Amino acid sequence: xxxxxxxxxxxxxxxxxxxxxxxxxxxxxxxxxxxxxxxxxxxxxxxxxxxxxxxxxxxxxxxxxxxxxxxxxxxxxxxxxxxxxxxxxxxxxxxxxxxxxxxxxxxxxxxxxxxxxxxxxxxxxxxxxxxxxxxxxxxxxxxxxxxxxxxxxxxxxxxxxxxxxxxxxxxxxxxxxxxxxxxxxxxxxxxxxxxxxxxxxxxxxxxxxxxxxxxxxxxxxxxxxxxxxxxxxxxxxxxxxxxxxxxxxxxxxxxxxxxxxxxxxxxxxxxxxxxxxxxxxxxxxxxxxxxxxxxxxxxxxxxxxxxxxxxxxxxxxxxxxxxxxxxxxxxxxxxxxxxxxxxxxxxxxxxxxxxxxxxxxxxxxxxxxxxxxxxxxxxxxxxxxxxxxxxxxxxxxxxxxxxxxxxxxxxxxxx
DNA sequence: GCTGCCGGGAA
DNA sequence: TTCCCGGCAGC
Numbered sequence: 001x002x003x004x005x006x007x008x009x010x011x012x013x014x015x016x017x018x019x020x021x022x023x024x025x026x027x028x029x030x031x032x033x034x035x036x037x038x039x040x041x042x043x044x045x046x047x048x049x050x051x052x053x054x055x056x057x058x059x060x061x062x063x064x065x066x067x068x069x070x071x072x073x074x075x076x077x078x079x080x081x082x083x084x085x086x087x088x089x090x091x092x093x094x095x096x097x098x099x100x101x102x103x104x105x106x107x108x109x110x111x112x113x114x115x116x117x118x119x120x121x122x123x124x125x126x127x128x129x130x131x132x133x134x135x136x137x138x139x140x141x142x143x144x145x146x147x148x149x150x151x152x153x154x155x156x157x158x159x160x161x162x163x164x165x166x167x168x169x170x171x172x173x174x175x176x177x178x179x180x181x182x183x184x185x186x187x188x189x190x191x192x193x194x195x196x197x198x199x200x201x202x203x204x205x206x207x208x209x210x211x212x213x214x215x216x217x218x219x220x221x222x223x224x225x226x227x228x229x230x231x232x233x234x235x236x237x238x239x240x241x242x243x244x245x246x247x248x249x250x251x252x253x254x255x256x257x258x259x260x261x262x263x264x265x266x267x268x269x270x271x272x273x274x275x276x277x278x279x280x281x282x283x284x285x286x287x288x289x290x291x292x293x294x295x296x297x298x299x300x301x302x303x304x305x306x307x308x309x310x311x312x313x314x315x316x317x318x319x320x321x322x323x324x325x326x327x328x329x330x331x332x333x334x335x336x337x338x339x340x341x342x343x344x345x346x347x348x349x350x351x352x353x354x355x356x357x358x359x360x361x362x363x364x365x366x367x368x369x370x371x372x373x374x375x376x377x378x379x380x381x382x383x384x385x386x387x388x389x390x391x392x393x394x395x396x397x398x399x400x401x402x403x404x405x406x407x408x409x410x411x412x413x414x415x
Numbered sequence: 416g417c418t419g420c421c422g423g424g425a426a
Numbered sequence: 427t428t429c430c431c432g433g434c435a436g437c
Contacts (some may be wrong), residue, residue: 049418242436389417389419406428406429406430407421408421409420409421410419410420
């Protein structure tokens with residue numbers, strides 16, 4: 001059987017054409033071996049033949065032994081052509097070619113019009129492909145089904161299995177159907193203090209447009225700006241509850257600390273690298289005020305979290321790094337144009353879709369602004385007045401205040 | 416280079 | 427807690 005298969009598989013269109021007679025009809029190669037056992041196929045063909053006998057020159061009025069044999073041969077002929085033609089017609093490697101050309105190219109040797117419509121299209125049953133003259137691309141996947149050799153000897157292949165295997169085998173691309181049902185895509189508003197999560201992009205866009213951008217018009221008047229204010233979240237619904245609950249405390253203020261209404265060019269995605277989807281136990285439990293992180297600094301945090309808990313000056317920088325929650329397995333895709341980073345990203349933060357389930361917590365670099373002091377988040381500006389050191393000099397160090405002696409901020413001559 | 420002082424280690 | 431110092435950053 002394998003040999004037969006191989007032979008059938010190895011048939012090239014040219015080879016098949018070569019089998020055709022001068023009248024364009026295929027000549028018959030006598031059946032041998034297992035093909036003769038295709039009783040089911042033969043009976044089907046015999047039924048079919050009554051309908052389409054005009055296309056096959058087989059005398060079957062009288063039922064002499066010779067004619068019965070002839071019928072068998074004829075049936076086998078058709079069967080042979082059936083068995084081989086689709087393999088030639090659509091070897092896996094040529095699927096796209098077939099899709100692009102065969103369906104359209106009715107002049108080819110294997111278009112339904114030039115081929116007996118008896119066997120090929122009815123092989124898998126009347127409900128399968130009944131109209132060969134109007135093939136459609138999706139047909140290709142199904143049309144391959146009848147020609148899978150196991151279906152000849154054995155029972156008809158299970159459709160589900162067949163279709164899945166066949167399509168995935170023949171079309172080397174993901175099949176939407178095969179997507180895990182547990183994956184759910186949500187859309188999360190990144191607007192400050194919002195964090196609304198909607199299940200549809202249109203919904204989140206509308207939400208952003210109306211609530212945050214203050215536009216009441218329809219989506220057709222949108223310039224697409226709202227796209228930058230939400231993120232796509234792929235949730236594993238196995239842990240949706242967990243994922244959402246862990247997401248909700250993540251204030252979007254992290255992502256969009258400044259309402260962008262006055263600055264159309266300021267966009268949350270600018271903060272991708274450090275913000276999206278990276279959470280930390282602290283960030284979950286910390287008050288939302290802590291999320292008001294100024295992003296005009298370039299503090300590359302290497303420790304888990306160093307968010308100052310007390311207010312620092314307006315110009316002070318906050319530093320943070322986030323460790324993602326590992327309890328839920330989800331990924332976030334940013335609806336944003338690429339952002340150029342000017343530093344070293346410690347983690348793969350700019351892939352459009354970042355998923356992290358088991359992976360180690362990445363440390364995130366915030367590098368979207370000119371570098372400033374590291375670790376000087378609350379460092380005082382240098383005192384302008386004279387200090388003990390200046391006043392007393394190094395030789396009178398014992399006269400210094402304790403702080404000065406300890407190289408701390410002078411307590412005697414405070415500014 | 417000097418100075419202020421933060422962060423952190425040692426006692 | 428006290429003391430000390432490395433090291434950073436402003437000047």
